[in-house]
Amino acid sequence: HELGPEPNFNESMYFNAYDPDSRLGGFFRLGNRANEGTGEMTACLYLPDGRVAFMFRRPQVTDNSAFDAAGMRFDVVEPFTELRVSYEGRVVLLDNPLEMADPRAAFTANPHVECAVQLTYSGRSAMFGGEPDQPAERPGEEFARGHYEQLVEAAGTVQVGEETWDIHGFGLRDHSWGPRYWQAPWYYRWLTANFGPGFGFMGSRIARRDSQGIRGGFVWDGEALRLCTDFRISTTWEGDDRYHRALEAELVTDDRTWSVKGRVLRLIPLRNRRRTPEGDDMVTRISEGLTEWTLDDGRVGYGLSEYLDQIIDGQPVGVAE
Secondary structure, three states: OOOOOOOOEEEEEEEEEEEOOOOEEEEEEEEEEHHHOEEEEEEEEEOOOOOEEEEEEOOEOOOOOOEEEOOEEEEEEEOOOEEEEEEEEEEEEEOOHHHHHOHHHHHHHOOEEEEEEEEEEEEOOOOEEEOOOOOOOOOOOOOOOEEEEEEEEEEEEEEEOOEEEEEEEEEEEEEEEEEOOOOOOOEEEEEEEEOOOOOEEEEEEEEEOOEEEEEEEEEEOOOOEEEOOEEEEEEEEEOOOOEEEEEEEEEEOOOOEEEEEEEEEEEEEEEEEEEOOOOOEEEEEEEEEEEEEEEOOOOEEEEEEEEEEEEEOOEEOOOOO
């Protein structure tokens, strides 16, 4: 999209996938923040042996002409049908991914190895989202002027150090643009799940500081997107830092309610800091949980549960949900 005038204009793409045969999954994100002269690059791989391979960079980005920075590149071969994700660079290997709560210590204390990713993503569902005619967010609370998502299939190779895996799995991709601060939501819950090529869902709960916020999502039944009129979630937390370890959710559509339970297999906490115009330091935690999902009919799938919380007095603000 054309670079907007906002100082914090962000355009980003995100891809996740999980292959239950190799037991390898992960996600990749590039965000262009060209008016700030920088970008955001994230590569995260959940390895079969329980380790997590991770890298985050803030590369120099001065225009919005491509997603290509810090060794990562996204190419659109055919819009909504075929896209390619590649990454070549180093990653830190974490036996205990919770160490990333202190990024400096985690990057210093753990080994780094070379990583190479080549994945082709193919669209499997209809598109969800877009750009509304009227602004959907209040000034100062903008998180994405436009945003869409799609369930996908992913195939290719992943190399971490001396090990290489062939990958064939399923996931979700999204694309966002507009002004963004990670501190804009009070908290959110974003669930993505695939049960093979013909069924999956996305559930979203965004809470505001002074309002109920929004709940939504979709269920893809292999033929059509069934839009959610409500989305309810409850979380089981673990440890003094309160990481989500299990959850139950209901996705309500016009004609039925889909119930699902999630079990977090591995979790890595990511951190973003920003000083507000009032001089306050805000700390945002984004907990990325590789999750096994079980539907009420017994089907098992996989995906990500992403929990964003502002951290106040050392605790996430959304622990009640």
